[in-house]
Amino acid sequence: MGLITVLLKLANCIVNNILTNSFQKAENKLQNQHNHHFTLTKCSVPKEHTIICDIQNTLLLNSKSFFPYFMLIAFEGGSILRACFLLSAYPLILLLNHDHYRLKFMIFITFCGMKVKNMENIGRTVLTKLYLENLDFQVYELVFRTIKEVGTTKVVVLTSVPRVMVDEFCREFLGVDNVVATELHSVRGYYSGFVATSGVIMKQKVVKEWFGDEIQQDIGAGYCVLAQYKEATYVMSNGDMGMSSRRQMPRDEYPKPLVFHDGRLAFLPTPFVTLAMFLWFPFGIFIAMIRLFVGVFFPYKVTLFVCALTGLKIRIKGGNHSMAYKTKEVSGGGVLFVCTHRTLLDPVFLSLTTGKPLIAVTYSVSKMSEILSPIRTTRLTRDREKDGEMMQKLLKDGDLVICPEGTTCREPYLLRFSSLFAELTDEIVPVAINTHVTMFYGTTASGFKWLDPIYFLMNPRPTYHVQLLGKLDKGLTCGFGNKSSHEVANHIQKLLGDALGFECTNLTRKDKYSMLVGNKEIIV
Numbered sequence: 001m002g003l004i005t006v007l008l009k010l011a012n013c014i015v016n017n018i019l020t021n022s023f024q025k026a027e028n029k030l031q032n033q034h035n036h037h038f039t040l041t042k043c044s045v046p047k048e049h050t051i052i053c054d055i056q057n058t059l060l061l062n063s064k065s066f067f068p069y070f071m072l073i074a075f076e077g078g079s080i081l082r083a084c085f086l087l088s089a090y091p092l093i094l095l096l097n098h099d100h101y102r103l104k105f106m107i108f109i110t111f112c113g114m115k116v117k118n119m120e121n122i123g124r125t126v127l128t129k130l131y132l133e134n135l136d137f138q139v140y141e142l143v144f145r146t147i148k149e150v151g152t153t154k155v156v157v158l159t160s161v162p163r164v165m166v167d168e169f170c171r172e173f174l175g176v177d178n179v180v181a182t183e184l185h186s187v188r189g190y191y192s193g194f195v196a197t198s199g200v201i202m203k204q205k206v207v208k209e210w211f212g213d214e215i216q217q218d219i220g221a222g223y224c225v226l227a228q229y230k231e232a233t234y235v236m237s238n239g240d241m242g243m244s245s246r247r248q249m250p251r252d253e254y255p256k257p258l259v260f261h262d263g264r265l266a267f268l269p270t271p272f273v274t275l276a277m278f279l280w281f282p283f284g285i286f287i288a289m290i291r292l293f294v295g296v297f298f299p300y301k302v303t304l305f306v307c308a309l310t311g312l313k314i315r316i317k318g319g320n321h322s323m324a325y326k327t328k329e330v331s332g333g334g335v336l337f338v339c340t341h342r343t344l345l346d347p348v349f350l351s352l353t354t355g356k357p358l359i360a361v362t363y364s365v366s367k368m369s370e371i372l373s374p375i376r377t378t379r380l381t382r383d384r385e386k387d388g389e390m391m392q393k394l395l396k397d398g399d400l401v402i403c404p405e406g407t408t409c410r411e412p413y414l415l416r417f418s419s420l421f422a423e424l425t426d427e428i429v430p431v432a433i434n435t436h437v438t439m440f441y442g443t444t445a446s447g448f449k450w451l452d453p454i455y456f457l458m459n460p461r462p463t464y465h466v467q468l469l470g471k472l473d474k475g476l477t478c479g480f481g482n483k484s485s486h487e488v489a490n491h492i493q494k495l496l497g498d499a500l501g502f503e504c505t506n507l508t509r510k511d512k513y514s515m516l517v518g519n520k521e522i523i524v
Contacts, residue, residue: 051143054203055159055166059174060134061246066103066161067093069127070110071269073165076262077114077122083269084278085109090271100200103160107184111162112193116186121446123168125516126263131169134268135249144174144255156180160201173255180206259413259507262445262516264455266437277439284439284458287311291457296374300352307352311461316353318468334359334399335471338421339431340414340496341403343442344369344452345464346433350401351375353466359394360401361387363509368450384420391424404489407509408443412502414493415509422488426477430492432467432499445516467499 056063067090075083086109096102111119143155154177157170163181170176183196251258267273287310294306307314337358339346347360351374359376370377378394380387394400404417422428435442435456442456456462474480478488497504 051154052156052158053139053143053176055157055161055170059136059139059157060131061136061248062134066165067106067271068269068274069130069161069165070106071271071274072126072130072263072265073114073119073122074110075265075269076126077118078110080281082109083274087271087274087278099160100202103182103200104195107162107182107195108193111184111191114191116164116189116191119164119191120168121517122263123164123166124172125261125445127165128169128173129258129261129263130268131166132173132249132254132258135254137247137249137253140174140249140253140255154178158201158203158206160203162195175255257413257503259409259411259505260445260512260515261410262447264440264444264447266439266441280439280460281458284460285454287460288454288457292372292454295348296372300355304352312457313461313463314349314352315463315465316468317466318470333395333425333427334397335427335429336395336421336425337399337401337429337431338417338492338496339401339403340433340500340502341405341408342410342433342435343408343456344449345442345456346403347377347401348373348375349464349466350431350433353468354399356399358399358401359397361391361394363403363406366448366450369453372453388420388423391421395425405509407512409512410441410443412500413507414497414500414502414504415512416506417489417493419485419489422478422483422485422492426472426474426479428472428477428488428492430469430472430495430499432465432469432496434465434500436463436465438462445513469495469499 053059056066071083071086074086086106089105089109093102093105096105155174156178157166157174157176158180159166160182162184163179164184166181167179170179180201182201183198185192185194185196265277267277269277291307291310291312295303298306304314337350339350344362344365347358351358357375359378360373361378361380362370363380363382365377365379370379378390380390391400391402402421404419404421405415406418407415409415437456437459438461439459440455442452442459442462444452472488472492476483476488476491478485481488483491493504496502
């Protein structure tokens with residue numbers, strides 16, 4: 001087991017540090033001929049302007065190569081085999097001596113045979129997160145916030161990559177007026193892997209058609225921000241600014257809050273980091289099986305020991321809650337633990353933390369997850385009256401765990417709490433739960449949900465944070481405090497949000513599935 005711990009630490013180090021740095025250095029060498037940096041300054045823009053912005057290395061940081069985004073599509077929209085094939089083709093991609101051919105080759109491998117509908121979902125639910133995380137704060141300030149002050153200035157994004165990869169992000173999050181990009185050929189709802197008859201968009205050619213020959217010498221290889229005012233054309237490029245002075249868009253400055261997103265990969269899949277992930281995959285499955293087997297069949301103390309030995313961290317915060325369990329002898333009922341919802345394993349880790357076999361109620365999980373659960377689970381019907389009666393009975397049998405958000409959320413937000421739990425008992429213990437992963441997300445909206453716990457347990461060194469906040473004051477409950485159920489639910493949501501540093505929202509499970517899978521929750 002000691003050797004396993006060393007391997008886990010080594011894998012985590014490789015994924016987060018060594019390979020990421022190596023890839024960045026290699027890419028800088030391979031594309032040194034394109035290192036034209038630009039200087040950005042605040043400018044006043046007349047209303048008649050049309051600003052044209054490139055997405056590669058202008059809107060996005062470190063995007064000389066779009067390979068990581070193609071890899072993300074291949075993995076999330078295709079399969080692991082397609083992603084492996086794309087990765088194995090990476091050396092050949094580097095040998096191609098023209099960006100035009102590299103792009104066509106990556107398009108063919110990534111899109112050939114893929115459903116058009118699948119790609120549209122990925123563009124909306126997966127890619128937008130990585131784009132936001134790599135959005136250049138200075139460019140955004142210059143282009144988008146400047147024109148907001150003007151009101152009528154138009155923004156056009158010009159890029160060689162396929163439109164379907166950037167259109168959703170540019171329109172929904174940046175609010176651009178038009179996206180000029182490469183179109184893909186499709187047949188009966190499937191991509192053929194070839195570009196449309198218009199071919200790959202050549203940025204210099206398009207700019208020449210729009211603005212004439214006189215500005216061609218001012219345009220770097222994809223580093224142009226242009227503006228047109230009547231007959232005059234302005235080029236905000238060239239200059240000499242080091243990449244170190246460019247900075248990432250802070251989360252609190254995002255054009256729109258990022259609350260929901262989907263996909264399995266929790267990292268930007270650059271070639272070397274993706275290679276590390278594939279090398280880790282068989283070890284990850286083995287480690288996940290060990291963690292799962294021990295959790296299901298062994299006592300809590302043994303499970304905690306094996307978790308620590310295999311690199312799974314459980315961080316517990318809170319006082320001694322042994323008094324919470326004495327209420328059953330006094331009131332004849334158990335304690336209701338009200339938790340934030342990060343993965344399907346929340347009740348299991350809370351049970352490990354308290355050292356007691358808890359009962360969990362579930363909204364919609366697969367049969368496989370219920371079979372593998374080491375604690376008792378009961379499925380809710382979503383009928384308020386029936387569910388209330390059922391949970392009342394469960395509380396008489398022991399301590400109950402409920403996640404009133406109704407679904408998981410990966411980002412630092414809390415969804416609206418269902419108020420039903422507040423009507424059940426006055427013995428309520430709020431629990432703030434959070435997770436941290438480096439390789440795989442343990443939740444999905446459109447994928448196979450029965451794999452969620454396995455993917456979480458496949459991470460080299462995942463972390464579970466469990467903070468018990470103490471029993472809710474009786475004066476703040478429905479019974480003794482004469483509060484409404486909505487008041488109690490909102491108060492507990494705020495308590496948990498403050499404990500985690502999360503923002504409370506009024507979004508619901510319906511909002512999540514409406515965005516990620518189109519008004520239809522899929523349970524597989």
